Amino acid sequence: MVSPERLASMQKSWVRTLDQYRVAPADAYPPFDVLVAAHSAPERHYHNLEHLNEMFRVVERLAPTVENPNALQLAIWFHDAVYDSRAKDNEQRSGELAVDLLGPIGVPASAIERIVRMIWATAHAAEAPGDRDTRVLLDADLAILGASEERYARYARDIRQEYSWVPEPEYRAGRAAVLERFLAAPRLYHSPIMFEEGEQRARSNLRNELAELQSTRGV
Numbered sequence: 001m002v003s004p005e006r007l008a009s010m011q012k013s014w015v016r017t018l019d020q021y022r023v024a025p026a027d028a029y030p031p032f033d034v035l036v037a038a039h040s041a042p043e044r045h046y047h048n049l050e051h052l053n054e055m056f057r058v059v060e061r062l063a064p065t066v067e068n069p070n071a072l073q074l075a076i077w078f079h080d081a082v083y084d085s086r087a088k089d090n091e092q093r094s095g096e097l098a099v100d101l102l103g104p105i106g107v108p109a110s111a112i113e114r115i116v117r118m119i120w121a122t123a124h125a126a127e128a129p130g131d132r133d134t135r136v137l138l139d140a141d142l143a144i145l146g147a148s149e150e151r152y153a154r155y156a157r158d159i160r161q162e163y164s165w166v167p168e169p170e171y172r173a174g175r176a177a178v179l180e181r182f183l184a185a186p187r188l189y190h191s192p193i194m195f196e197e198g199e200q201r202a203r204s205n206l207r208n209e210l211a212e213l214q215s216t217r218g219v
Helices: 004-019 025-039 049-061 069-079 090-102 109-121 132-141 149-162 168-184 192-214
Strands: none
Touching: 004 025, 004 049, 004 069, 025 049, 025 090, 049 069, 049 132, 069 090, 069 109, 069 132, 090 109, 109 132, 149 168, 149 192, 168 192
């Protein structure tokens, strides 16, 4: 999880972002609290504030390529706002939550529409999106795949914990299918920096986890 100091920094960034839409701090704090509570739920072992923090760091590196940083920041905050490992419509519901929380405090409808489109794209179910900010969002969301072996291993364990309700044989089969889908993609990362630095390591991490899942050894 993130430290109290980092959380305070994230709150300041949130307020600054909404200030660009002329949302007063007093109006910005309540939705922030909702999002922090959602990402701090005990069943969230990976899809939590640490994940958001890691995404923000990636976006900072890719900042020169970003067209609308404010919309992108909000899309990051909301993309996993609703996360239920038993559900198939998390991205849809997260987009709906963005509408419910951002509309009443005065974020323009055009901005919300853009944010929601980016949120829905994090389902990673379609071809590479045309707009640059969505590609940055997707790269940030999948940055964990190209992390160090140690960090990736913790990520894999955390994902397993989020699916603790799934019996081991079924989990292995389902997780293997996800990994194979990633490996079948022509490329995992859209931006040149992410592709250069993380593509090979991400594929190595994915192959290693897949081999472990398919082995006959214990958990």
